[in-house]
Amino acid sequence: MDQSQAAQPKTSGLAIAALVTGLLGCLSVVGLVLGIVALFRIRRTGDKGRNLAIGGIVAFAAWTVLFVVLASFGVLRFSAYVGLDRQPESSVSGAGPLPFRVGQCLDLRGEELRYESVVLACDSPHDGQIVHRYDAPPGLYPGDQAFKAQAWDECQRAKVKIRLPLPPPPPRITLSMRYTTEGAWAAGFRHVFCYVKATDGKLNGSILKE
Numbered sequence: 001m002d003q004s005q006a007a008q009p010k011t012s013g014l015a016i017a018a019l020v021t022g023l024l025g026c027l028s029v030v031g032l033v034l035g036i037v038a039l040f041r042i043r044r045t046g047d048k049g050r051n052l053a054i055g056g057i058v059a060f061a062a063w064t065v066l067f068v069v070l071a072s073f074g075v076l077r078f079s080a081y082v083g084l085d086r087q088p089e090s091s092v093s094g095a096g097p098l099p100f101r102v103g104q105c106l107d108l109r110g111e112e113l114r115y116e117s118v119v120l121a122c123d124s125p126h127d128g129q130i131v132h133r134y135d136a137p138p139g140l141y142p143g144d145q146a147f148k149a150q151a152w153d154e155c156q157r158a159k160v161k162i163r164l165p166l167p168p169p170p171p172r173i174t175l176s177m178r179y180t181t182e183g184a185w186a187a188g189f190r191h192v193f194c195y196v197k198a199t200d201g202k203l204n205g206s207i208l209k210e
Contacts, residue, residue, distance in 0.1 A: 014038035015049030018056030028063040031056035098178065098193060103208055105129045106195075113178040113195050122206040128197035129207055131175075132158030136190040141182045151179045155194035162196065163209045171201035 015038040022031025035056035042050050098115060100106070105122040106113070106129065113128070120126045134154040142150065155177045166173070178193040196207055 009045075009047050012038050012042050012045075012047040012049035012053070014041060015047075015052035015056070019052045019059070020056075022056030022059030022063075025063050025066075028060040032060035035060070098191075100130055100193065102130050102133050103206070105203070105206065108197060112176065112197075113193055123204075125202035125204055127202065128176075128195050129203065130193055130195045131161050131208060132194035134192040134194065136185075136192070138190070141185045144182070147185075148179065151177055151192040154192060158194045161209055162207050166203070166207060171198040171203060173198050173203070173207075 014034050018031050018035035018038050020031070021027040021034060024031075035053040038049065038053035038056075041047070042053065098113065098117075100113070100117070100119070103122075104119050105124075105126040107118040107120055108114070108127040109116045109118060113130075122129065132155060134151060136147070136150065141147065155175060159175060173196050175194065175196055178195070180189050180191060196203075
């Protein structure tokens, strides 16, 4: 065998592994580690594969950027559209429950659900839609803060009923609730309406899953 051929450097297996794992999104951090180790070993041994090792590192960086972009325009977008963490201060103390049903689309006639809100066909532009009704169990009134917290927990759980993406064009939406006061509770009305409303523009079509 020719001596020059025997001395020819081989391609680093670590560098190859770095590139392969780096291209796999779920293993890209492994590609980063292997790429760094491969670069140090290649510098010491003189093996080939420096570009492969760098490719694994670059692939990790690309996946990281992609993840940040998706988080910014995906997860955070969902939170901005649906997942409000504050509790709306909206109560009703009328003589009876609001005359609405889950699934109905509404012209709210204002910023919140009220007796004057008008039911509309969901295929026409509308302000909001009722996504859940919760009837608290009978008993003594638990107090304003405790009841609001209980009601808001129910509305938060109701978010799974919302269909995403929204029918186009998608407006910004918030999740709100309308709950009874202590006076209405004493009269036997313990209901809570959870509803979604558009904060800019109108909703088009039902936002509830089939």
